[in-house]
Amino acid sequence: MNATSSQRDPAKMEKIVSLCKRRGFIFQSSEIYGGLNGAWDYGPLGVELKRNIKDYWWRCMTQLRDDVVGMDGAILMNRAVWKASGHETTFSDPMVDCKTCKRRFRADQLDSIECGQRPSKTPSTCGGELTEPRAFNLMFKTYVGPIEDDSSLTYLRPETAQAIFAQFKTVLEVSRKKLPFGIAQIGKAFRNEINPRNFTFRSREFEQMELEFFVQPDKGFEWLEYWKEERLRWYEAIGIPRARIRVLTVPDESRAFYSKGTYDLEYEFPFGIQELEGIAYRTDYDLKRHQECSGKPLEYFDEETRTKYIPHVVEPSAGVDRTVLAILCEAYAEEEVKDEGGKSEMRTVLRFHPRVAPVKCGVFPLLKNKPELVVKAHEVRDLLRPLMTVFYDDAGAIGRRYRRQDEAGTPFGVTIDFETLGEKGAEWKDTVTLRDRDSMKQERVPIPTLPERLLSRIR
């Protein structure tokens, strides 16, 4: 399923990008030097949002399960890994060079083989003759050690999965697991995209959350279904409802040759419907290749069947940055609301699921020049902070402070006022106003009940 223009909403996308920059979710890497195309930095709110997503994935995929363990492999690996995986020879886009101006273009994005003669997205203008297309490998190269030659060449990993395959036997042994079992990993990967685009969606540096789940050879399809369902539940739990994800059964002709079945989980971004996660039944292809190329046995002895075989693999592979972006798009809303004086105004709100919200609770003394309010507000902040991320704000009118937290996606706001101090009657003493971001409803609650009340909605 490709993005069609009817689903696109560039104006919304622009607003999200602008909010991300304004509120410190995401900005361009090295911005003061003009940036670096395809590289992004996460600011104070963005880094917390991303951490929450990664932590929840890690908890669900490893810590809460008996059948998955984690690992964290290096980005730099022996080049032999990428020969064995096929990346060195086949992980490429077709490129052409202009013989005159020496610029380079993606052949499948040109309409002509003559430089600049036909409309295209490339900026060339010289009109020169182009070379025949040739493969341009998408892996970033580097040299390890003091001499730059073929023997010291390696790559920044273009995916995290291969570290898991290469360490399969070692992890199996140290963890004393039996099939079916999986190895999970979160980490950076790099692809030298010719045309990075759509904000953080297609970037050159990105983070993956990958699980390689090893199963008996005849159980592949069963586990493919299992993981599809499991992953859909996971997205639901972080605020992307099942109905918002399209499950694409990748047709035979579009699948990698070694895959017997692949689902793409797709999300309707404002720039079109695009892949969030691929769940692929990769058969025994990867382990077999590494066994052949390394000469090291990667077989599994199955005590149940008393046979030895190379396990089959089901791989749910998700992009961290894409998940962050989908959550931002899903959460973004503008709505007309009444201000305190009853006047209509627009508010921008990020309706994050409390589980992934960067800040869980705002804490506001009604006035900052009233020491009793400030002392009490500090107490509330210190009560909540060991349990969740808290933002303390005493600047400006309370309505403005609410709006700022709406834009940051903070699900709860606690205001300490004169009732809290007992000045409006003893029955209100040590109660606070608890405001809900989405309904904007406020209720009066005793301070000691706050932790459990909020935690029950955050966990």
Place this chain on the structure above:
Amino acid sequence: MNATSSQRDPAKMEKIVSLCKRRGFIFQSSEIYGGLNGAWDYGPLGVELKRNIKDYWWRCMTQLRDDVVGMDGAILMNRAVWKASGHETTFSDPMVDCKTCKRRFRADQLDSIECGQRPSKTPSTCGGELTEPRAFNLMFKTYVGPIEDDSSLTYLRPETAQAIFAQFKTVLEVSRKKLPFGIAQIGKAFRNEINPRNFTFRSREFEQMELEFFVQPDKGFEWLEYWKEERLRWYEAIGIPRARIRVLTVPDESRAFYSKGTYDLEYEFPFGIQELEGIAYRTDYDLKRHQECSGKPLEYFDEETRTKYIPHVVEPSAGVDRTVLAILCEAYAEEEVKDEGGKSEMRTVLRFHPRVAPVKCGVFPLLKNKPELVVKAHEVRDLLRPLMTVFYDDAGAIGRRYRRQDEAGTPFGVTIDFETLGEKGAEWKDTVTLRDRDSMKQERVPIPTLPERLLSRIR
């Protein structure tokens, strides 16, 4: 302070490396292909240990404070950053090439300028003439985009700090902070070390935890002291007592030229005393350089003094992998203990602080072929697992299972036995044996009290 041979204990180091591999803490990257020198993978226990250390740093340094926010910058940055920071011209070791065999050596590790003529650590044997020393830059190079030339050249970041300096102004604005305030970051960095060594201590790919704390120009020394004390407390809280860390006041002639004061926090590893963390008062050097080179104003307007200036910086910069290694070395112990039959045996134990231990609690049904025990053990596992990492083990004699968890550094063990089922008297029903890893003492406790009892020691 340099490592001296008197403090070295290579036998202990060998045992730690061996334990790390055997139990799945740390192993060589791409091991089945002969590895990659200076790159390491963290296995199931290692990744949890490392996560706990990073999470605790993040909590202490950002979430529990009002004056620090976090960010997460890209590894690939605009090359101009490394020109401005000085890394492109000065971040280098002196190297010589052999004119005959073309091998390359570190000049400061050779005793001769003739290849192989004098004893040295380098493996050359040809006896050829060597070139004059020249600077070899330690940054890994790569090319971004389709063409490999000077305009597309950049580097894998050799430190995370520069992303913070480059984004200082943006983060300041979005976070609405006032001085003093800091920006914290955890991430990978890369240095093309000629001679990676001492296990994970000096590797080519590593992770840093860095805080850049921005202060008024006359407050630098004050905050340098503050952060030294704060960081010492932090190490104490993860199991490295203050008495085990040597605070080196780096003498004038050894400090970077822009630093007005630096402390090194050093730990006595089995391979010598080495730096864990540097805490440097870097003055306004970095921001000033980036302001000059980018042409973007990086000044701060101080509302208190009504003046504009470039803030000064105090930087506590810690290595994640070094902290992991120090914790492993500090926790490692062998001791003679009595087995259940009263016979002496040696046990290996990792006395991790419960806060950083990869697994918090082992859960053991006394026998695995007794369904009532297994059902109850599953209940206990499911009670604890939402709150902490739990390892369920039903294989082998209970004494062996305890030993395995001792070696993994698991602080608590819970055994479900016939007393738990009420078979030895109603008063013991729903109680379990809680074993302490360090004292090996066992006490009888009611199941419902377990969560709070364990959490109070883990938090």
